[in-house]
Amino acid sequence: MLTTLNEDGTSNITPMSSAWALGNRVILGLGDGGKRLENLKRHGECVINLPDPTLWRQVEALAPLTGKDPVPDAKVHQFRYEKDKFAASGLTAFAAKHVQAACIAECPIQIEGNVVDMRLTGEPVRFAVVEVEAIAVHPHESMVIGEYHIDPAKWSPLIYNFRHYFGLGSELGKTFRAEV
Numbered sequence: 001m002l003t004t005l006n007e008d009g010t011s012n013i014t015p016m017s018s019a020w021a022l023g024n025r026v027i028l029g030l031g032d033g034g035k036r037l038e039n040l041k042r043h044g045e046c047v048i049n050l051p052d053p054t055l056w057r058q059v060e061a062l063a064p065l066t067g068k069d070p071v072p073d074a075k076v077h078q079f080r081y082e083k084d085k086f087a088a089s090g091l092t093a094f095a096a097k098h099v100q101a102a103c104i105a106e107c108p109i110q111i112e113g114n115v116v117d118m119r120l121t122g123e124p125v126r127f128a129v130v131e132v133e134a135i136a137v138h139p140h141e142s143m144v145i146g147e148y149h150i151d152p153a154k155w156s157p158l159i160y161n162f163r164h165y166f167g168l169g170s171e172l173g174k175t176f177r178a179e180v
């Protein structure tokens, strides 16, 4: 769940699944015409909040909502405008340390970040490839091992599998470079 900063200083929440991470970079795929991209173009700070499977109903409560007013023509039949997505989903905001967008307390991992590059693509423009520099990561203490590692047996991401919500199955094994 991506939180971005609205023009009035409140935070918008966008459920999103198109993301991958390498080193301190997270690459996001964001459709054009919504509030998320409008917010990131104006103010490139965000928080990437990673939900676990217990949060799928909150994610789904946000699914038919947009922070964009008026609702874009292409979405008008299925979406409605909602300014306060924290209230609409029952999720709890807390202040990030380095960015102005809010963190979502219920998510076991929050990644604070700054947009460092953005490329609009599609003909006509349909979405943006957004490169975010991760500047702080806040994992819930219960799944941290030592200073740097997350216990993979304790971290379970919510998986969006072709428009259906899933969790992980049980562990199959680990790679030769695993440190924990």
Ligand SMILES: Cc1cc2nc3c(=O)[nH]c(=O)nc-3n(C[C@H](O)[C@H](O)[C@H](O)COP(=O)(O)O)c2cc1C
Pocket (backbone or CB within 6 Å): 012, 013, 014, 015, 016, 017, 018, 019, 029, 030, 031, 032, 033, 034, 035, 036, 037, 059, 060, 062, 063, 064, 065, 066, 067, 068, 079, 160
């Ligand atoms: C589980 C889930 C995953 C989604 N993944 C993406 C995504 O990766 N990129 C994207 O632009 N929209 C994605 N969406 C759609 C946006 O959440 C949706 O367009 C929403 O209305 C955007 O809100 P906003 O206009 O307030 O940003 C996803 C929606 C759901 C429910």
